[in-house]
Amino acid sequence: METENIFPDMGNLCLDDQFEALLYKKLMNKKGSPKRRLKKYYKDKYKKTGVIPAPLLLVKQGIMEGRKCSGRPRSIDGEVKKRFVEMVKASCDHTDTRFIFVTRRARTIKNYHKWLENDFMKKISLRGIRRLVKHENLYQYLEKPDFDEETQEQYYFDPEPVFDLIQVDGCIFQYFKIRDHDGKWRKPQVIEFFDTGSRYMFVLDAYFSESSLNSIDLFNQFLLSTPFPKKTIRIRPDNAKGFLNLKHCFNAVNLKYSMPEGFYLKPNFARVRAPKDKAHLESSHRSLHNFEARIIKIFEKRIVKVEPGIIYKNKKPEKIAVTFLDINLAQLRSNGIIQEYQREHNFSKHYYSEKGKIAPYVPNETIQSFLSQEKLICFTSAQVKEFIKYGYDKKKAVVTKEKKIRFDNQEYYVAVGAGNFSRNKSTTVYISCLDDKLLIFEFKEDGLLIGEALCQKSSSESCDKKSTFALEANEVELITQFLTQQGMEIDQMLLIEKHHEGLTLNTTKEIYKNNKNKYKAYLQQLHNPAEIKGIVLFNAFLIDCERHQRKSAKVATFAHYEG
Incomplete structure (x- = not known):
């Protein structure tokens, strides 16, 4: 098992390798004919000129193109969309008078397309209609039986290879409550990253909500704690608002660290109200609820009271006892009980269904067997710390x-x-x-x-x-902090303008060092309040900045002339 701790630096690659890497990043989210056409176009242009095309160089800055920013209008306008959705929904209901009833076999997209063109007397994009069916989730109406009797088919989920699909979701504890940072009683919950192929639980941690910040925090833990194979990995978070924010993070990770035929995180979000998209993870939550009794037993001396509560199973209410523990989230985390549950799950034998047959699994053995045959990459804390800004x-x-x-x-x-x-x-x-x-x-x-x-x-x-x-503070903040420590009253706008003109932290320290005695003399001459003195010092610093910039520009001009 080989492990690489450092990702290749684009600047150290030869021109051909740089071209291949940038072309891959440009095309990694495209499919089919557009991908083939763009690939041929850029390869022909590079072969002809020997220079990497400018659009590929913009990939380094994260500048991509797409329909949303191309300025082109939507292929399906609002009136057509509204009428199409109305047609589809009414055509499968005997009692709906907005459109005729259409038998299931005849509910084809081409039929609706023709009816729309006749209604609106204009050409309408068939591909746009197909996209609209998928976007509005209209297949359930197109496939709805003509009558209520339905035949139930037994089926099973197709198995996923190891590290092909990572499921992400949260689970709220049912049987106990703890205190939040305001001292109020709340039920905590855990968020987990779960490999479908091996049933291995990568990370598990407790929070009070599935917020954007919490999901990014656990995603960073996932990156740091896991060695990744060089392959495309689908990640399927729940469609909750906090998890949707992970799209920004996935894009940032791919742009920085994805390479051709290598590591790539492919967003594969679960559909809204479709628990079957995360069935493997949802089924593991049953054992987590059973584990709650062990958590209560560990903190039995912190039990304050027990009150009745209600949970719903199969949409039916069930009365339960809810235990109130006088602990906070930090105490629950530091106890190690959450990590103990994770270890037990990963190292214990489980019986899972594969292709309709029950077979024993030890998640850790399955995933280690896979990783031992792969070349792996690992992230460092320095590489992932900036992703928290997306949270x-x-x-x-x-x-x-x-x-x-x-x-x-x-x-x-x-x-x-x-x-x-x-x-x-x-x-x-x-x-x-x-x-x-x-x-x-x-x-x-x-x-x-x-x-x-x-x-x-x-x-x-x-x-x-x-x-x-x-x-991490940006350079303007560092300059502000340094000048404030010297007693200056900062005008942020003027300082930002100087920064845009080339002022750096090192230059700031150099200018202050060269004029330190002059600033002290100003302070001795002034008898104004401290705020006025700070403004005077900052104005003097700005004048010294301009002198330093003129001097630097003059030296640079002479150096260029002599060269």
Whole structure:
């Protein structure tokens, strides 16, 4: 079993290998004819010119194309869509007068397509209609029997190879409650990553909700704790709102670390209200509920009271006893009982159904047997720490051509990634607000992090959310922190402008060191309040910055002339 701890650096590859890697990233989410046409186009262009085409170089920055950002109109307009859905639903109901009843055998998409063209007297895209059927989940109406009698067919799930499909979901404890950070009684829940082929449980941890931040936190644990084979791995989270945020993370991981014929995370989300899409994981929750009694036994000295509660089985209410434990989430985690359940599951023998036959399984043995034959890659904490930024709630916002964002009655200025936004028009984005700054994302369901914006003045009311996890400060924040320690009152907008002109933390320290005595002399001459002194010092620092930049530009010009 070979393990690689470091991903190949694109800059160290030869030109041909760079072209192949960038072409792979460009095409990794495409299929069929578009993929073949693009592949031939870029290969012919590279063979003819010997230069990597510019669109492939933009892949390094995460700039992709797609129908949503191409400016093309929708193939099916709202009126046609509404009428088509109405037709399909009415045509399988004897009592619905909005459309004639159509027998199941005759409910073909081509028939509805022809009826729509006759109604609207215009050409309508057949491919668009097929996409609409899938998007609106209309197959259940197209396949609905003509009469109520239905024949029940026995079936089983097709087996999945090991590490082909990872299921992700949460499970709320039923039989006990603990205290949250506000001291209120709440039922905790666990979130887990589960391999379908081997039934191996990669990670399991306790939270109070399936929030975006919690799902990203567990995803980071999954990346750090698991060696990955060089293959396409489908990940199937539940369709809850918190898990949908993982799309951003999957895209960021693939863009950075996916290579041709290698590691690739393919999003494969479960359908809405379709528990069978995660049947293997759902069935494992029964043993988790049985394990709750052992948790209560461990904390029996912390039992406060027992009250009646209700759970639903097969939509029928059932009365149960709910135990109240005077512990918090940190105590539940630190006890190790959750990890004990995970180890027992992975190292114990289970009996599962494969192709309709019951067979014994030990999840750890199955997955280790597979991994021993594969070349593996491992992530480090430095590689995954930035993904936590994708875990905060996102809101729609606009970046003006002046690189400003107006949010919650505050002005924010783009400090990082200003080059990603247009100088001629406003750019629509998603933002996450925390710690008096905004994280800026592409306006896509899987959009990447493309910048950060800082508030003109720090305010406790500017953002409701404070970061639960320590985020790495950007360079403007580091410069602000350094100058504030020297007693300066910072104008954030002016400092960001200087940063865009090339001011770095090292340059800041150099300028301050060279003019330190002058700043001390200013302070001795001033008898104003501390805030006024800070403003004067910062203005003096800005003047010294301009002098330093002019001097550097002059030296660079002479050096270029002599060369």
